[in-house]
Amino acid sequence: MAVAEAITAGTPLRSNRRKVVRRILRNPLAICGLVVLVIAVMMAVFAPWLAPHEPTQTNLGQAFAPPGTPGHLLGTDDLGRDVLSRIMFGLRASLHVALLAVATSLVVGVPLGLLAGYFRSIDALISRMTDLVLAFPFLILAVGLAAIRGASLGNAAIAIGIAQIPGMIRIVRSETLRLKSLDFVAAAIVEGAGDAWVMGRHILPNAASVVIVQTTVALPAAILGEAVLSFLGLGIQPPAPSLGTMLADAQQFASRAPWAAVMPGVAIMLLTLAFNVVGDSLRDALDPKASRR
Secondary structure, eight states, X not given: OHHHHHHHHTSOOHHHHHHHHHHHHTOHXXXXXXXXXXXXXXXXXXXXXXXXXXXXXXXXXXXXXXXXXXXXXXXXXXXXXXXXXXXHHHHHHHHHHHHHXXXXXXXXXXXXXXXXXXXXXXXXXXXXXXXXXXXXXXXXXXXXXXXHHXXXXXXXXXXXXXXXXXXXXXXXXXXHHHHHTSHHHHHHHHTTOOHHHIIIIIIHHHHHHXXXXXXXXXXHHHHXXXXXXXXXXXXXXXXXXXXXXXXXXXXXXXXXXXXXXXHHHHHHHHHHHHHHHHHXXXXXXXXXGGGGO
């Protein structure tokens, strides 16, 4: 009976999810962040229908039109392309790359982190490989991988995802080591559970909250990484719009048309800030100490 209770204690309860949701909804900053994210996702998903113009449509007769010009709410760039339409499609590209990159880091990093934390025999090998990759700064590694593979949206996502794998491995490994030392895992092993069952049934579900929080941290980093790669010409290629390429194109006209650079910069700032705010709120809501308050 004691063993069964110990195992049950380690299993996530659905009631905890409701408590987490209630804590997030009580946080005004979290609500603001969620609203910004919902708006950004809606704009990205429905960009082909919401955008007032085609993102690549040029009109030299309306080049450098200021914000508020009829038909161009946020103005136009040097080729007369609508800034608002290009931001909508740029958000689409940024979120696409971010999701692909984080998915790559999850698919590779979570299993390796579990194995490193659970099996001490291979921990040293995985940890040393992780340390080797972490020796290179995140953006430097992403830029190098993108340059090697070539400039494209998919290669940018893969490069950013590979650069984020070591961080994911370390987070999951650390949580696995903590959970492995708890009583409910020892009880499951005493009951005769195999290693795969313990990792998949007891450790991974209880490490899910840490993985979710790490995901919310990795997403804004991936968005910034995509903007940097596109700014350097290693991401999505013109004429397809990207927030990074918009910044690169607008820098030479910054004094004449500052809105062409400010607007995509504000979009990047709001998107990354919203992810960080939601991630911090989620981390606080999932904190075990919060359940005792």
